[in-house]
Amino acid sequence: MSVPRLLVALLLSGAVAAGNVLVAGNRGGAGLAWLVGAPLALAAVVALLPSRQAVAAPAGPTAAAPPAEPEGAAAFHLLALLQQEGRFVDFVNEDLTPYADEQIGAAVRGIHEGCRKALAERVAFEPVLRVAEGETVTLEPGFDAAAIRLTGNVAGAPPFRGVLRHAGWRVVRGSFPGRRGQDLNLIAPAEVEIP
Numbered sequence: 001m002s003v004p005r006l007l008v009a010l011l012l013s014g015a016v017a018a019g020n021v022l023v024a025g026n027r028g029g030a031g032l033a034w035l036v037g038a039p040l041a042l043a044a045v046v047a048l049l050p051s052r053q054a055v056a057a058p059a060g061p062t063a064a065a066p067p068a069e070p071e072g073a074a075a076f077h078l079l080a081l082l083q084q085e086g087r088f089v090d091f092v093n094e095d096l097t098p099y100a101d102e103q104i105g106a107a108v109r110g111i112h113e114g115c116r117k118a119l120a121e122r123v124a125f126e127p128v129l130r131v132a133e134g135e136t137v138t139l140e141p142g143f144d145a146a147a148i149r150l151t152g153n154v155a156g157a158p159p160f161r162g163v164l165r166h167a168g169w170r171v172v173r174g175s176f177p178g179r180r181g182q183d184l185n186l187i188a189p190a191e192v193e194i195p
């Protein structure tokens with residue numbers, strides 16, 4: 001994994017952890033944790049997708065190969081889209097300690113809506129397990145340990161029987177427009193309002 005992609009993954013993982021800590025004291029914390037954590041976790045999954053490689057044009061006097069996008073470009077594209085639609089980067093960089101949980105909850109609604117829109121337009125997800133959360137599942141020998149994480153009292157060998165706490169997510173389609181000719185490190189331009 002390249003340094004830019006690793007930084008994005010670490011940023012998103014830290015944001016999820018911060019969101020969970022933030023809402024831990026909130027009595028309705030499960031709902032707010034989902035609102036904060038779900039878009040961040042989805043963004044982390046997409047940021048870790050393999051980046052697109054430029055396809056060389058046919059050789060010839062008039063054909064020139066387009067410049068290859070640097071490693072991590074897809075992750076930066078995603079961050080720019082989440083910022084543009086939901087002010088995601090602003091949110092995770094904001095110090096939330098001076099705000100009450102109610103204020104944060106109200107602000108998260110707009111962030112969630114924008115980030116969800118940005119993802120829905122460019123990425124399709126499906127659950128890893130198509131079972132309702134809270135239902136009992138049995139994992140037979142040979143289950144995909146990379147796609148299903150076991151928690152709790154794990155001992156012995158499969159079959160394992162437990163309660164589904166999260167159905168997981170898998171990306172089935174992803175499409176990000178290129179930003180050729182732009183500074184890929186520029187996630188959002190500064191805005192100056194002229195009176």
